[in-house]
Amino acid sequence: PGSAARPFFGVVPALVDNLGNIIEGEAEGNLVILDSWPGQARTLFGDHDRFVDTYFKTFRGMYFTGDGARRDADGYYWITGRVDDVLNVSGHRMGTAEIESAMVAHPKVAEAAVVGVPHDIKGQGIYVYVTLKNGEEPNEQLRLELKNWVRKEIGPIASPDVIQWAPGLPKTRSGKIMRRILRKIATAEYDGLGDISTLADPSVVQHLIDTHKTMNVA
Structure with missing residues (x-):
C-alpha cells in the first residue's frame, strides 16, 4: 500500500x-x-x-x-x-465485511449483506440482509439468535439493529452485490433504485421491497 x-x-x-x-x-x-x-x-x-x-x-x-x-x-x-x-456506529468504525463474515459463520446462514442506515442515537444503524441455507426456516427466534451470535463474535457494538430475510441478494452478472439497492430498500426509497435490468435476477428486488414493507422499520 x-x-x-x-x-x-x-x-x-x-x-x-x-x-x-x-x-x-x-x-x-x-x-x-x-x-x-x-x-x-x-x-x-x-x-x-x-x-x-x-x-x-x-x-x-x-x-x-x-x-x-x-x-x-x-x-x-x-x-x-x-x-x-465502513460503518460509524456511536463513534466506532467497523467494516461491513467484518459483520458479514461473522454472520455467515453461523451454521444456518448461507449469505449476508450489511448496509448502514440513519439512526437517531448511534448515527448509523446496522441493517443486515440474510439468506438462509436450504431447509432453514426464518423466524423470530433465529433472528434473535443471529443478533446474539454477532455480539459474541465481534462485540455488542456490532449487534444488528435490523435483520431482513432475503431469498437472494441483488447481484450483477459478475456476482457483485449491489449495496446501493440494498441501502435504498432499507430506507424505503423504493423509487430511487435506478436501472435493475442488468441484475442477474431482477425479481429479487421486488421480493425485498415487499418484505421490507411488512416490517416495522423505516
Whole structure:
C-alpha cells in the first residue's frame, strides 16, 4: 500500500466530515473534489438523476468519490477504503465485511449483506440482509439468535439493529452485490433504485421491497 500522493494539476481534493464541513491540515475524512477537473464525467447515459444522486447528493456542491482518505503532514493523500464499506456506529468504525463474515459463520446462514442506515442515537444503524441455507426456516427466534451470535463474535457494538430475510441478494452478472439497492430498500426509497435490468435476477428486488414493507422499520 502507498500514498496516492498530491493532487494533479486541475484537481482540488478536500477532506470533509460526515456533515460536509471541510477539515484542514493533517486529518482523516471523506474524500471529495471541490471543483470540476479535466476529463470529468458529466452524466450517466440514460440516467442523469442517478449520476447526481451518486456523486453530488451526499455533500452538496462537492463531488463525493465514495472513498475515505487521510492527509498526512506533507499533504499526501492516503486512501483508507470505500466509505460504503465502513460503518460509524456511536463513534466506532467497523467494516461491513467484518459483520458479514461473522454472520455467515453461523451454521444456518448461507449469505449476508450489511448496509448502514440513519439512526437517531448511534448515527448509523446496522441493517443486515440474510439468506438462509436450504431447509432453514426464518423466524423470530433465529433472528434473535443471529443478533446474539454477532455480539459474541465481534462485540455488542456490532449487534444488528435490523435483520431482513432475503431469498437472494441483488447481484450483477459478475456476482457483485449491489449495496446501493440494498441501502435504498432499507430506507424505503423504493423509487430511487435506478436501472435493475442488468441484475442477474431482477425479481429479487421486488421480493425485498415487499418484505421490507411488512416490517416495522423505516
